[in-house]
Amino acid sequence: MQKASAPIANGRKPSKFSIAEALNKKEEAEETVSSETKEEDLPTNHFTETDLRNEWALFLEEIRKNDILVYSAINGFRMSKIDEDTIRVNYPSDTAKAEFDKVQADFFNHFKRKANHHRIKVEYKMDTALKVEIITKRGLFEKMAEKILFFGIWTISLSLIFPNYFLYLYKFFITTF
Numbered sequence: 001m002q003k004a005s006a007p008i009a010n011g012r013k014p015s016k017f018s019i020a021e022a023l024n025k026k027e028e029a030e031e032t033v034s035s036e037t038k039e040e041d042l043p044t045n046h047f048t049e050t051d052l053r054n055e056w057a058l059f060l061e062e063i064r065k066n067d068i069l070v071y072s073a074i075n076g077f078r079m080s081k082i083d084e085d086t087i088r089v090n091y092p093s094d095t096a097k098a099e100f101d102k103v104q105a106d107f108f109n110h111f112k113r114k115a116n117h118h119r120i121k122v123e124y125k126m127d128t129a130l131k132v133e134i135i136t137k138r139g140l141f142e143k144m145a146e147k148i149l150f151f152g153i154w155t156i157s158l159s160l161i162f163p164n165y166f167l168y169l170y171k172f173f174i175t176t177f
Helices: 019-024 049-066 068-074 094-115 137-161 163-176
Strands: 078-083 086-091 121-126
Touching: 049 068, 049 078, 049 094, 068 094, 086 094, 094 121
Parallel strands: 086 121
Antiparallel strands: 078 086
């Protein structure tokens, strides 16, 4: 049997995932290409408040089909155009705004592309007049209880001041109700 004087296989080939090779490798300077666009270069076409409201209505219809909970939270929002680059969003409560924050990027990105106006800034303003109160049976009962309590206190105080007037009011309410 003959013995080989040199190894039969060629020298060791380093692995592509070798740690030693990675340590010995010299850092190559890579040029980074800046893909940032200046704000002045973005298109700023004119849009009207009607365009804004129409897109908001379409967005609400889409949200209504996909996620009814988010729809019910943001349905009361009002969008208005302040100036050429500013949109004001009036919202009824902080919890509704938190729900809107989840979907605001979808709406504003869509609107910016649709209107071809990419410099839009958004202002938020809380408007408690937009709150919609759902009247339940319990709420209706509590309101009626307050009215009855007020009427009871009013009639007692009136009866102490004008006893004959109280009798007249008492007869009137008994006959009408």
